[in-house]
Amino acid sequence: MTGFGIDNLPYGVFSLGDNTFGGDRRRIGVAHGDDVLDVSAMAQDTPFAPLLDAPVLNPLLAAGRATWTAVRAAVRQWADDPAAVRYPRADLTLHLPFEVGDYVDFYSSEHHATNVGKIFRPDGNALTPNWKHLPIGYHGRSGSVVVSGTPIVRPQGQRKGPQDPAPVFGPSVRLDIEAEVGFVVGAGSELGSTIDVADFAEHVFGVFLLNDWSSRDLQAWEYVPLGPFLGKSFATSISPWIVPLDALQAARVAPPARDPEPLPYLRDVEDWGLDLELEVRLNGHVVTRPPFASMYWTAAQQLAHMTVNGAPTRPGDIFASGTVSGPERDQFGSLLELSWGGSQPITLPDGSVRTFLEDGDEVTISATAPGPDGTRIAFGEVTGRIGPARSSGA
Structure with missing residues (x-):
């Protein structure tokens, strides 16, 4: 099949x-x-x-x-x-199946956000105070969205480790993946208007897989105080097949319970959790199987929040779920989590050891969802191979 x-x-x-x-x-x-x-x-x-x-x-x-x-x-x-x-x-x-308009990436897995918080703030609160009140996101760079199979050049930039006296320039040494699910907007909305959670299916055409490649060392140095920039903008890979929203009716599930209850504009009207089973392979070896059904914020809530300030949408705009992670280590959706910030290297079945990606590594994300009468809906794959950084003369 x-x-x-x-x-x-x-x-x-x-x-x-x-x-x-x-x-x-x-x-x-x-x-x-x-x-x-x-x-x-x-x-x-x-x-x-x-x-x-x-x-x-x-x-x-x-x-x-x-x-x-x-x-x-x-x-x-x-x-x-x-x-x-x-x-x-x-x-x-x-x-690439469509011309990408705008690109928004969210941060909507409670398991992923908690893990990241524990890694970077071991003595503080894992979740930021706003996390359970709104879907946190940032605007990405649509021009670097590429189709599956496009080679990924290792990014360069400034980085500064905790013990380094000053920043240095060079290739990223903590290159990571983020296993995500993307949504493409079909019918747009005008500047100054909003899209209610109840109108999600009127505006979203379909669903695809997305790898939000991330340079953790560039990101760590640059993100204070404004957020992701060069650590994210160098490449985002998407799968070539767009599964219509209509094909996923059997995959719809209730999202997790929310505490506290969201503000009225974010409250669920329909169940738009999706029971997708993701699989991530590194050099052909399965390293994790993140469950999308566990995502705290749904795509309907993300779209509602993305437009609540009157921001317009247009055909080809995409937004991504954020890293999909489950409660168990073999369900984590990034190498940052799987290696716990690089402190716990993972050993692949061929004996090789990884904390973050090395040149030549190939990452493939696939997924399936329940279909009618016991069938499975496939999303295909999104694949990328890491190539060496290019000389910049810096």
């Missing part, structure tokens, strides 16, 4: 990657089994042609909930058509 059955049908953008006429043209496809259905071709002579005969998903994203539902119904019919245009998925080149 591929997890790309008729109840999933995730959207992506592909090219044939050969020298035939039009082989490098980007077109919209839907993963079905081991194949990709060319919906650009199937949509010709239909009302959906202007939306699907495009090199990115943004026209479809902008069309809104009613059109998403109608297109999905058409895609299900095309997937069962023996004459449908399809290609083996393994033979295709996959691309």
Whole structure:
């Protein structure tokens, strides 16, 4: 089973990657089994042609909930058509599926936030005073969002360890991963307006996997007093397949109990916790399996908070869950946690030892969720390999 059955049908953008006429043209496809259905071709002579005969998903994203539902119904019919245009998925080149607008990254796992607090504030409160009152987030750099498989260049910058007399410049020595889940906005909202938690499904098109690569040493030196900057902005990898929100109805669960109760604009109207099971592999070895169902703040609450001040949204905006971590060590979603700040190195099955990432390391995040009638919905993978820092002349 591929997890790309008729109840999933995730959207992506592909090219044939050969020298035939039009082989490098980007077109919209839907993963079905081991194949990709060319919906650009199937949509010709239909009302959906202007939306699907495009090199990115943004026209479809902008069309809104009613059109998403109608297109999905058409895609299900095309997937069962023996004459449908399809290609083996393994033979295709996959691309960034949409033009990314704005990017917001949240910090919404209580387990992750508690672990980080214990690592950096062992004698203080693990959670900051505001953490259980609002979804904490920051604006990331959309221009460095890349599709799975894009090589990741080790970032450089200033760093200063606790015992260093002065900062130094050089490649990051504490390069980390963050296993996250991303959400892409379809129908946008105007400047000065807000999106209520009840309207989440009217604005969010789908879900994907995200690796928020993080330089912990650059981050530690720069983040006081303003927050993440160069330690995060060098690269963010996303999976090439966007699972429609409609495919995840069987995966919806109640979020954890909140104490204290959130302010009215953040209170749950529907259950938008999602029972996703993530898996992180380092050089082919499984190192953790974070459970997304344990996330304290849901995507609906994140979107409501992101717009409560009147900030607009537009098709292609993305926001990420923040690192997904569970209560057990084999459920932690970052090397920072798995190695407990570098003090407890992890040993891989091949005998190699890691605290943080080394050049040549490859990280792959995958996930599945419950589908109808006992099926599983797959999200594909987001993969990145670390390459050495480039010379800066500094």
